[in-house]
Amino acid sequence: MNFDQLKNEWNKEEANGLIVSENILKIKEAHTPIDNIRKKMKSEFFTQILSLIVLAFIPRIFNFSPEMKPIFIAFYAMASGFTAYYFFKFYLIYKNSYNMTIDTRKNLLWFYYEMKLNIELYKALTYMLGLIALAGFIAYIFINKGAPINVDAKKLTFVIVLVCFSSIFLIGLATELWTRYYYGKDLKKVKDIIDQLDDE
């Protein structure tokens, strides 16, 4: 194959009949992987807000006892606080716009670590909310439903430890699988390109 000849043909190729008008500049939505992840996180933010609103009605739906209500409020405040904290962090990342004018390697690494940071923050938030929900559920069982006093203390300890450990494991696993499914594809694609670049 004669590459010099090919170069000549390449240089002669023109994009005739193609006019770039001002309308193209009005497109607001970008489609880079980081934009995809940000878009998904934005939709999750609204889901989270909606969930917090729905959660506020839990005491009424499950007819919480007067003792359970302050505990619920404490857990609810913790969940809202963590959500607000993490979403503030997401917002700061969201505002940090990318720069396409740097070299490809730097650009890809920026994308990769920014995405990873987003995902890790998201995982931490999900994990914490899961644990708060678990603690809230245990409190509900013991306070609202009444502690099973006549049960053997050793057995009860064993059951509590087992439930806590398995729940923590399941929350961790579900968070990991969900982030892999929802965000992992974009992350993997960028990692693959970095590997192509690094491959000697």
Add this chain to the structure above:
Amino acid sequence: MSGAAAQPFLELINTNKGIIHKVAKMYMDKAEDQEDLFQEIVMQLWKAYPSFKGNSKFTTWMYRVALNTAIVFFKKENKKIDKTTLTEHIDIADVNESDDKEEKLAYLYKAVQELNSIEKALIFLFLEDQSHKEIAQNLGISEINARVKLNRTKEKLQSIIKKNGYEF
């Protein structure tokens, strides 16, 4: 950015639209995906335009933004390259009727679809007459690495074109 700033930008883009057109054709095999990528590149160029200070040529700056965008631009559904689709995309009848020049480029565009994102960038920059040093600077790799990778990619491209039953 205001409409007044858009005018000189659009003039520069229209003068150099061939570059974006070629990048889009190299990175996407289907016409609608090429159009999407073309739009995305223009949008990214427009977003980055305030950072263009004129210290380098507009085209040098444009190469970088266009390639960086193309490399991380993914189709909505990441379809594997379908050989049937590729054959359909380049209308063989048209190729036979067209002159030799168009035929070569058509086969080139068909073959590059089998290269990965970085290999496409290497071939693109090579065809745009970039030196090994410039290729290395654009991709953020060493000059030696750029040379080795480019040679390997050229060999790979040759064998793909040969495998597709064409030689030039």
